[in-house]
Amino acid sequence: MPMLQVKDLTKQFGGLTAVSKVSFSVNEGEVLGLIGPNGAGKTTCFNMIAGAMNPTKGQIEFEGQRIDGLQAHQISQKGIARTFQIVKPLRNLSVFDNVMIAALSKSKDISQAREIAQEVIDFTGIHDLAKKGAGELSIGNLKRLEVARALATLPRLLLLDEPMGGLNGKEVDQAIELILKINKSGKTVVIIEHIMKALMQVSDRIVVLAQGEKIAEGTPEAISKNEAVITAYLGEEYHAQS
Ligand SMILES: Nc1ncnc2c1ncn2[C@@H]1O[C@H](COP(=O)(O)OP(=O)(O)OP(=O)(O)O)[C@@H](O)[C@H]1O
Ligand SMILES: [Mg+2]
Structure with missing residues (x-):
């Protein structure tokens, strides 16, 4: 049984479908990368998993229990934590x-x-x-x-939303090290990140969203060669580099 399973997850904001029937699972012990262009619905997925907003449709199961519809503090008690794309410390x-x-x-x-x-x-x-x-x-x-x-x-499951955004090269390397150390300490990780080189290094598997829909899922190697992903997100430049 996967640790986390989302099924047909959907979020509508008025007339905009930000996340559309997205299904994926996360196995205990793995690092799953979640990628896609700006506005693809990645953070919205985290918001629903972490209980910051309710799904319009679909289900979320964590360790065999439905958690969709629970409040953020209840989900935190169950063992899921998330970081924010825009950091929120008490300054x-x-x-x-x-x-x-x-x-x-x-x-x-x-x-x-x-x-x-x-x-x-x-x-x-x-x-x-x-x-x-x-x-x-x-x-x-x-x-x-x-x-x-x-x-x-x-947490047993950690959701990281762009933990490397705005970092310089050395800081990115240190962040990679930290994420691998967290994973080795026994925590399961889902990471959203635009820095592809880093994401490919830390992820066991990658799920790709574009315009709210899941367009691909696979190993970093397979994803980096996937034509639909290159067209929607990675671009020919990335293709040429790899
Ligand atoms: N609270 C909200 N109310 C209305 N629209 C929203 C809300 N949150 C997100 N959206 C819209 O939903 C879509 C998906 O946004 P989301 O933040 O999930 O994208 P993202 O994949 O995380 O993008 P980025 O890589 O830029 O962070 C966007 O069109 C966004 O404007
Ligand atoms: Mg985001």
């Missing part, structure tokens, strides 16, 4: 407090939340920044903090 608080507040959702008391926060901060490599105000961080470290806040809720 006036320290890095440590940002992570600790996230940890409180799964802790029995403040001291346990502190322990979890410290572990996650060490794990994500932002230890030296713990006392800094979140508002002072570079985009690379803000993206890392965003991941740390998600990990602090102790």
Whole structure:
């Protein structure tokens, strides 16, 4: 049984069908890449899986239970965490407090939340920044903090929405390392990312959306050669490079 299964997932905003009958599954332990052009419906899929919005139609099952229609906090309790494409730290608080507040959702008391926060901060490599105000961080470290806040809720499934957006080459390499480390620590990951070289490196399998529909699914190698994907998204330039 897959860990996560979405079936015929559909989201309409007025007359716009942002996600149209999309089905895919995520197996425990894998990294699944979710790609496609701007406006393809990727973030909207995350919003529905994480409970930020209800699907118009379709089903979402996590570990054998229906979760569509549940509230975001209920889905978090079940073991799914997500990061936001546009990072949302509490800018006036320290890095440590940002992570600790996230940890409180799964802790029995403040001291346990502190322990979890410290572990996650060490794990994500932002230890030296713990006392800094979140508002002072570079985009690379803000993206890392965003991941740390998600990990602090102790998810089994982590949804990453463009964790490398705006990063420089070195920061992208560090982000790849972190995602692989998270996966090795036993967490299942779904990642949306436009930086193809990085996405291909971390993903076991890739699902491609275009204009709300799933147009392909396969290994990174197969996806990079798929004509429909090249036409809709990757472009001839990518084809030539690979
Ligand atoms: N809350 C909303 N209300 C109305 N329309 C929305 C809403 N959220 C998304 N949309 C629309 O749904 C479509 C899909 O948007 P979505 O954000 O899911 O795309 P995306 O694949 O994540 O794109 P990007 O790569 O640019 O982040 C777009 O046309 C977008 O304008
Ligand atoms: Mg998006």
